[in-house]
Amino acid sequence: MRITGKTQLVGVIGYPVSHTLSPAMHNAAIAELGLDWVYAPFPVAPDRLPEAVRGLQAVGARGFNATIPHKESLLPLLDEVSGEAAFIGAVNTVLFHEDGRSIGYNTDAEGFLRAMDESGIAPPEGEKAAVMGAGGAARAVAAALAKAKAREIVIVNRTFEKAEALAAEADAAIGVSARAEPLTEAGIASALDGTALLVNATSAGMDGSAGLPIDADALRPPLAVYDIVYSPPQTGLLKTAAQNGCKTLNGLGMLTHQGAIALERWTGLKAPVETMRQALLAAQ
């Protein structure tokens, strides 16, 4: 990589940020596209967020990604926020427009759908889908399922009140019929009755175990199982579902595509998705 007087700056803010795989993924794409751009990590303490946003804009950055803990706190600091990012309640991509506006997006929902498209799992148009989790990722998944025109979504969460709140909001804000179930074996069984797609959007499973009270027998084709956790690549949930013959998908494709969509917003170019995926795998 050669830095010149014309090098364009993008990057990621987080705190801490040293664990991020985004620089590896984006710089591989930048090299493949032959751009005079660089993507750098910026550790930004929470109390310095407003200063960091103004600073990045002041030095002419084209935009940036945001990770924990900044995705929610960014919303009131930007000139505009997309409807989807407002519903999700989190911004993961900021574009500094040439006219001076700062615009916040959340690319997780679209990344979720693009990854499902390339996996051969049919989008749940007209179908019932179940989502475990009620945090930021589950909100993005709910937005994606509404976009995919699911007939009904069932939000299943350990803290039942959060599932109820998200289901009510999804019903009102993104026009998808939604209801809530508690994260118990009975709650999951009810959510899975007649369901085409089960999505895990909880952090359970990141330790490699299923961590979720699901009866293995409930995971049978034609149910497809999508676990958006990407490390480990095969969670206990995916392992059981695959053993039972279900189509399965992990979160690597979603992670790749949410990054690809961010790069496309900044550059206006089609992102080299395969290069980005390989860079992520190599960096893990």
Ligand code: NAP
């Ligand atoms: P979050 O806002 O902190 O929400 C965490 C969710 O997981 C909550 O619903 C929480 O339930 C639930 N949960 C946590 N531990 C649990 C356990 N032991 N048993 C049952 N439920 C548990 O986190 P998030 O941002 O939504 O992220 C959730 C997961 O999605 C993470 O693993 C993250 O890596 C993954 N993710 C992947 C991508 C991708 O591109 N592939 C993108 C975003 C996120 P309570 O409400 O009861 O606490």
